[in-house]
Amino acid sequence: MIAAIYIAVAILFVVGALLTLYRIVRGPSILDRMIASDVLLTTLILAVGADMVINNHSRSVPIMLVLSAIAIFATVAVARYVSKQDRAITGAVPPDDHQAAKGGS
Amino acid sequence: MTNTGTVYPGAPEAVPPAPATRKELRWRLWVQLPLLITLVALWMLLWGTLSWLSFVSGMLVAFAVTRSFYLPPVELSGRFNPFWFAVFLARFAADLVVGSFGVAFQALGPRGITRNSMVAVDLVTRSDFIITLTSIAISLIPGSIVAEVDRHESIIYLHALTTDSDEAVIALRLKVLSVERALVRALGSAADVKATGVLAMSGPTAGIPVSPPRKGRDS
Amino acid sequence: MMPDDVLDLLAAVLLLLGAFLSMAAGVGLVRFPDALSRLHAATKPQILGLIFILAAIALSSRSWSTLLVLAPILVFQMLTSPISAHMVARAGYRTGNFRSDLMHVDDLEEVVERATRESAD
Structure with a gap:
């Protein structure tokens, strides 16, 4: 019974990670990729935790700790980069709505 | 979470902290006390030990962090239910x-x-x-x-x-x-x-x- | 049934719930139409999934001290994930990474427009 549940857990994690990977590859924007890689990292943290339960050890706690603490850095860096770049080019206006009003500049 | 400085250009700039008197300093410490306690507790949890060594080192780290990464003091309401x-x-x-x-x-x-x-x-x-x-x-x-x-x-x-x-x-x-x-x-x-x-x-x-x-x- | 078995089964079920949320996040990432919606899919295994997994770890090791060691993980995640979600949502909105045809109400549009006009003057 419990062994079956463990196998189901592993399958669910793998399916989730593969779908996330698909979104990283497909994009389309860098933000989509960033969100997806954030989810991949979360999946990794959860899977490391699940591994501790299944194989009955507690060696991976520091890994979970460090990953959960530093997961924010990449996301914030990319988000800041994206907004800065956007301000420089389009003046922070959503491009699809307002390009026409500005005469396509 | 509350950083919106770039959206509203008319917003006033953050005022740099004025030189503090002794009383103000004590007040600032009192206001920051919850933050310090939280940081020390987090530090002790990180080490996983409730010892004097982790408490003292946690205090030192908390002071260093709050000094070097200065944030405007969070104004708590002073009420907790x-x-x-x-x-x-x-x-x-x-x-x-x-x-x-x-x-x-x-x-x-x-x-x-x-x-x-x-x-x-x-x-x-x-x-x-x-x-x-x-x-x-x-x-x-x-x-x-x-x-x-x-x-x-x-x-x-x-x-x-x-x-x-x-x-x-x-x-x-x-x-x-x-x-x-x-x-x-x-x-x-x-x-x-x-x-x-x-x-x-x-x-x-x-x-x-x-x-x-x-x-x-x-x- | 021994209490130990019950605890192990409970831990396994918690793992299953956490893994389910993680899988649903993957499905949401693929199926949701724009970046802002996908962000919602991302936030759910981050907190509840993590709580499930941490509870499973604490149950299977059967000690309160493990719970104390695990607490900072949740604290970090709860402090950092709203910030990163906020920054991504902000950047996503500003760069137009959403489908405005899927917006029922958009109270922010006017505000951002005005701020842009003012900064342009």
Whole structure:
């Protein structure tokens, strides 16, 4: 019974990670990729935790700790980069709505 | 969470801290005490030991961190009600479960996603502390994310999944206001408690801004 | 049934719930139409999924001290994930990474427009 549940857990994690990977590859924007890689990292943290339960050890706690603490850095860096770049080019206006009003500049 | 300096160019710049007298220094230390205690507790949890060594080293690290990464001191209200805080935590946990599985089933369901909204909610409080806590709580509950905060007007703008009707938008606003009320009951200042209490008594839709909420504010 | 077995089964069920949320996040990432919606899919295994997994770890090791060691993980995640979600949502909105035809109400549009106009003057 419990062994079956463990196998189901592993399958669910793998399916989730593969779908996330698909979104990283497909994009389309860098933000989509960033969100997806954030989810991949979360999946990794959860899977490391699940591994501790299944194989009955507690060696991976520091890994979970460090990953959960530093997961924010990449996301914030990319988000800041994206907004800065956007301000420089389009003046922070959503491009699809307002390009026409500005005469396509 | 409350950094909106780039959106509102008219916003006043943050004032650099003035040279402090002794009394002010003591006050600042007192105000920062909860932060210091939290940092020390976190440090001791990280080491996993409750020893004097970890306590003293935690104190040193907490002082170093608060000195070198200076933040404007968080103004706490000086009020804490454990009962209402427990009520808030219980409601938050329920919201978390309902929201998480709601979004999960929406992702798996046959209809997929319908329409979303970017909703402005005019909070009652003027305290940065309550605005921040409300935004964090709302962002942690799946299905709504705070995208923008106007701390001068206490308006938070949140993106919410499946708010495809005006009723859903109003329900969302009520939800946010009720989270705010729960937080104010637990941690807010006496004035805030009064303000949100009035809001609670004067009918279910009181205090809800008509959308769009601010027309011609700058005229 | 021994209490130990019950605890192990409970831990396994918690793992299953956490893994389910993680899988649903992957499905949401693929199926949701724009970046802002996908962000919602991302936030749910981050907190509740993590709570499930941490509870399972604490149950299977059967000690309160493990719970204390695990608490900072949740604290970090609860402090950082709203900030990153906020920054991504903000950047996503500003760069137009959403489908405005899927927006029922957009209270922010006018505000951002005005701020842009003012900064352009």
